[in-house]
Amino acid sequence: MTVALGIDIGGTFTDVVMIDRSDGSICTAKVLTTPDDPAAGVLDGIAELLAEAGYDPPEVSQVVHATTLATNLILERKGGPVAYVTTAGFGDILIIGNERKGDAEKYDLFYTKQAPIVPRRRTVDVAERTGADGSVVVPLDIEQARSSLGDLLARESVEAVAICFLHSYANGDHERQVADIIAELNSDLYVAVSSEVWPEYRELPRACTTVMSAYVGPTVTRYIARLDEELARQGIGARMQIMGSSGGIISAATVARRPVQLVESGPAAGVMAAAHIGRLSGIDNLISFDMGGTTAKAGLVRDGQAAIAHEFFVGGTASSGVKQINTGYPIKIPVIDLAEVGAGGGSIAYLDSGGALRVGPDSAGAEPGPVCYDRGGAQPTVTDADLVLGYLNPGFFLGGRMAIRADLAHAALAGLAEPMELNSEEAAAGVYEVVNATMAAAVRVVTLERGIDPRDFTLLASGGAAGVHVARLAEEFGITTVVVPANPGVGSAVGLLASDVVTDHVRTQVIDSVDTDASVVEAIYTELEAVAVAEIGAEGFTADEIVLEREIDVRYRHQAHELTVPLHGCDLGRAAAAFNELYEELYGIRQADPVEFVNYRVRVIGPVPKPDWSTDEVATRPPIPLSYRPAWFSGEMADTPVYRRHTFLPGPTITGPAIIEETSSTVIIPEGWTASADRWLSLVLKPV
Secondary structure: OOEEEEEEEOOOOEEEEEEEEEEEEEEEEEEEEEOOOOHHHHHHHHHHHHHHHHHOOOHEEEEEEOHHHHHHHHHHHOOOOEEEEOOOOOOHHHHHOOOOOOEEEEEEEEOOOOOOOOOHHEEEOOOOOOOOOEEEEEEEOOOHHHHHHHHHHHHOOOOOEEEEEEOOOOOOOHHHHHHHHHHHOOOOEEEHHHHHHHOOOOOHHHHHHHHHHHHHHHHHHHHHHHHHHHHOOOOOOOOOEEOOOOOEEEEHHHHHHHHHHOOOOHHHHHHHHHHHHHHHHOOOEEEEEEEEOOOOOEEEEEEOOOEEEEEEOOOOEEEEEOOOOOOOEEEOEEOOOOOEOOOOOOOEEEEEEOOOOEEEEEOOOOOOOOHHHHOOOOOOOHHHHHHOOOOOOOHHHHHHHOOOHHHHHHHHHHHHHHOOOOOOHHHHHHHHHHHHHHHHHHHHOHHHHHHOOOOOOOOEEEEEOOOHHHHHHHHHHOOOOOOEOHHHHHHHHHOOOOOOOEEEEEEEEEEEEHHHHHHHHHHHHHHHHHHHHHHHHHOOOOOOEEEEEEEEEEOOOOOOOOEEEOOOOOOOOHHHHHHHHHHHHHHHHOOOOOEEEEEEEEEEEEOOOOOOOOOOOOOOOOOOOOOOEEEEOOOOEEEEEEEEEEHHOEOOOOEEEEEEEEOOOEEEEEEEEEEEEOOOOOEEEOOO
């Protein structure tokens, strides 16, 4: 059995990809997401795909899933009620936070601080204290803990409990004892223990990470259990695996312990797809641009590897990894470093109080969807604008399986245009330009704001809406190569099947480089690796198959923040030199102070076969347009050639303006650009 399924649930569409690893053949399906019951859309897509490809459910050997469920629970504050247990005297940490406004709120005169996920009345202070070296300073008062927890659970209705004690990253015994007490009081409660969720120092991020795990844990574990049961009922016996935030596949057991690792699950898959396509094509440096129905994401791939951040923010007005914008709740887990903006095909266009045209972040989603879907939507969206501009074909949306109405889109844009004294096409062109400017902000975050020149990178597009906008986005930054891979509308689902199984572990112990004993550091890594190897072994990988990677967090003495660098073997001198170089690259100076080693990171990888859909076919003549239709180029509607994507083979080049259609996406070739196919059937766009 060699059939693998990748399932990505987005805000508007659910994408399913099936790859037969024996011959590399790929089948795809795209169905509307079912927000009230996400599993229903998944099951519909799988059933459609298996029937179309002629496979039986027992032939499926792997199921990999990405979901925005955890992210949406946090953004919409729809997680279950949580109790919080912490060291006496630290019960207000979630309320105090870091006492800073986020970048987005810095100049907001009417700023109101976001309420904590856990109100103070559901917080229990427990008499105990562990030192930073792991020694017990104050023994745990077991009876006080039992009494206080009993009172809280009798008074408050909660689904989960988060436990985070001071310095428990160094010694988690007290946390485990309290977890045992909670199990005795109520074994049905979900319990998140910080020393098991992510034992890395810094109390506020560690507390927030643990609370978020507890907040999303009950819903996430119920959802995964239900989906597993439904797949088994359909005859699919493969254990479901899930895309983690770090770009690696993780087991359901890992998700049960650390459900917060599902935050940014879907976007991570998109970046991993870009990295895989880059490796196939020999492109080491990429900007991944993923535009779906609700959001657009940008991530960076350098030297073939997706960038990873170790702290990010969730639940705020915006998010990006290394760019510490301090909006929302700080989370400390490995995550694919990306920037995300509320700009997608379903993003709503409107006039603000000053009469200026705005797009997003509110989205029409799958229900009711854009006006053209004829499902009750009343506000014009980016998809409606793209349809009015002639970029989308109402008779070939999702390959003709979903009817959309151009007359409804025109009426919606006419209503938006009237106050601006424009016609519907001009208003649609304005929406197109505004959403492109919004998405450019995400690319700017991961490049220019970090001192990276985007002109040195290739822009790779995925997501159903990306192909319509990607060339204009490239023009914004002077990028001269754009790649639109095969099946771009289901790119994240493809990324699921191009990602390895991964487990990450960390430990904190501050060691000064002046008196470092390398054997102490080696002992830390040996212990971490033993745990990680056992976890990956449970997924069926042998010791000969796995790959071990080490990283270490380094800082200058007397500084408070670290940079992460690779560790080769246990060569601490080489790691210190790499830190000095990285510090100088980022900040322009190099300090003379000795360094300290702080966090020790282990990643163990279980490699999986990667899909490769290359072709040796070469076309002898350019593809012939299927038809012509009016579309917006150079400021007016003009007859434009329309091609079908499957007619493009390596060799010939066409010149824009042109429209290239396929089942899951449409690609716009602007005037002054060319398009050709490479041997992996990616469209390569270049300015003339």
